Amino acid sequence: AKMAKSSSGFSLSDLKSPTEMNDFETSVATDQIEALDINAYYNTPQDMALGETSTLNQRLMQVETQPDHTSSLYPVSQMLLVKHSLRCKTCDHNLSKPEYNPSSIKFKIQLSAYYHIPELRIKSIPTLKIGQEFRLEMTLQNPTPYALHVTIFDLSESSDESAAIKVPQLVMGLAPKDDTADLDIDKNFQSQFNDDNNFISFRKGNKLGFYINVCPLKTGECRFRIGMKHDFVNTVIQSTREGPNDRQSQISWITHKIWINLGDVCD
Structure with missing residues (x-):
């Protein structure tokens, strides 16, 4: 603090309150307001550079000056x-x-779970009609560098759900994620995993598509529940039998409950 005072030649004793300042003028309310120039906003010339004009948010961040040009903006403090x-x-x-x-x-x-849980998505949704069964195509993607085995099963209850579903009774294998692999090259994954074409729509790299038979039962939103079970390779858990620096892979099975809403059903 002393260095700041000596370098600037200013001390706290030099500060004065507004009542001690002779030339201090208090703000007075007035009805005379400068008219807003609408032409500056709507009738701008075509050769105007939008990158040099400040936006409304930038002007509101600096209410004291409200600069029209970005060159007049001051840095705004941000949280670290x-x-x-x-x-x-x-x-x-x-x-x-x-x-x-x-x-x-x-x-x-x-x-994070994003890097270890298979990504389940809906690929396409057809027109929903009561009593008309259709095949819902969904996709699975493996985000891990290990091969995964995924099983989809039905969790719906006839009293609560608005659709009847039929899921494939099989274990779907997902190839590990490989950032260096060229996905445009056909590696014949279907023959490698022996896929059933009645339920598996496609397979490409660490991603595959499969079908679920869905039949809406009533009007309103078409909702149902499914379960997803997959294996998880944990390489962080340390072995207690070996040294404290030795690690071993542990495989466990994880089950998820998934609620799906396909939207409104037509009559």
Whole structure:
């Protein structure tokens, strides 16, 4: 603080309150308001550079000046964003741990569910009609570098659900994710996994498509529930029998409950 005072030649004792300032004028309300020039907003010339004109949000962030040009904008302070670690509340294992280098965006440990749970999506939805059965095509994608085995089963109840479904009674194998593989090359995945063409629509790399037979039972939203069970390879759990630095892979099965809403049903 002393260095700042000596370098600037200014001290806190030099500050004065508004009542001590002789030339201080208080603000007075007035009815005389400058008219708004609408032409500046609607009748702009065609050669106007939009990149040099400030937006409404930029002007509201600096209410004191409200500059019209971006060259007159001042830097706005932002909250500091830092990388942080995340631990499991049950087992206290690290779920997310970034690198120590602040300029690196990589993680030493990244166990988010997005990187380990198969991605299930609806590919297309036809027109829904009561009592008319159709085949709903869905896709599965493997985000892990390990081969996965996925099973889809029915969880719907006749009293609550608005559609009757029939899911394939088979175990669908998903190839591991390979960023270096060329997906345009046909590797004949169907013969490798021995797919049933009645339920498997396509297979490409670590992604496949399959069918679910759906029959809407009543008007309103077509909703039903399915279950998805897949294996999970955990390489972070340490072995207690071996040394503390040795790790082993542990395979476990995870089950998910999925609610699907296909939209309104036509009469």
